[in-house]
Amino acid sequence: MFRWTRYAGAAMALALAAGCGGGDDDDGYVLPPTPKVTGAEGFWAGKASTGYDVALAILDNGDTWGVYARDGVIHGAVHGTTISADGRLRGSGAQFDLAGNTVASRAYEGTYATQKDIQIGFGFDAFSGTYSAAYEQPASLAQLAGTYRGMGVSTGAANMPVTLSISANGAVATEPMQGCTAQGSAAPRPGGKNIFDLRIAFAGDACALGHGAIATGVAYYDSGRLMAVGLLPSQIQGFAFLGGK
Known part of the structure; x- marks a missing residue:
């Protein structure tokens, strides 16, 4: 059976603003337009x-x-x-x-x-x-930055409490979890929307995905809540995290 789920708190609508700065063409500033969304994106x-x-x-x-x-x-x-x-x-x-x-x-x-x-x-x-x-919000590492507490799970392991921190430059790190740590990076995608490319490396013999395993995926931020999910290159093992600031 194929089962999907809803992310708590993700349905809040946020207003977007766009406008022009004053002055002539040399010193005026125009905010970037709202990224266009088409189809089921x-x-x-x-x-x-x-x-x-x-x-x-x-x-x-x-x-x-x-x-x-x-x-x-x-x-x-x-x-x-x-x-x-x-x-x-x-x-x-x-x-x-x-x-x-x-x-x-x-x-x-x-x-x-x-x-x-x-x-x-x-x-x-x-x-x-x-x-x-x-x-549709422009991707912002400044807004993404913070400490998130929630639940995380890797292939073959049980859910466990996870504390995950993201710095203003996109560096990602977790507190040690029963002999396993994770570090990596989050970066805005080329389209500029409010979803980030994610790369996480695991270290420690107790890591369910193995010491040195590297997973890539995405992170999505909305109103203080974070969803992060990634897969190993094999595409058959990975992790997921849901949490909030």
Whole structure:
């Protein structure tokens, strides 16, 4: 069964402002325009018919990442590719049962209204979500910076409390977790929207993904909440984190 989940607090809409500075062409300043969102691109928050909460990000290149959880416990993640046009979407990818250490290939299809709502069916399950306007905010490492406390899980390991810090220059680090630490970086994506490319390296013999393992993925920030998810190059192991400042 393919299960998706909603990310708590992700549906808050944020106002965006754009304007022009005064003066002539030499000293005037024009704020960059709001990044254009087309198709099913964006961050979506909703509920699966099986009761799981879903956090789903569809990027401008179709790359798709998600986390599903229940009662604050992360059960798994998803990664795939989505094609969307004229209110319809389809895609394929993998569902990662992180605690159970299993991976399943999935195909899906559905409908959407750009920047409004989305419905995706998976045969035995369905996800219905709403759009988060925070996705359109220009990416800001200054806003992303802070200390987040929440739950994290890696393939083959149980959920555990994680404290994760991000500096103003995008450096990422966790406090030691039972003999394992993680360090890396977060950087704005070329499209400039409020989602970041993420690279995390794990160190310690107790790390579920192995000492020296490097995972890449995305981080999404909204109103003090953070979702981070990544995979190893093998694309069959990874991690997920949900937390807040």
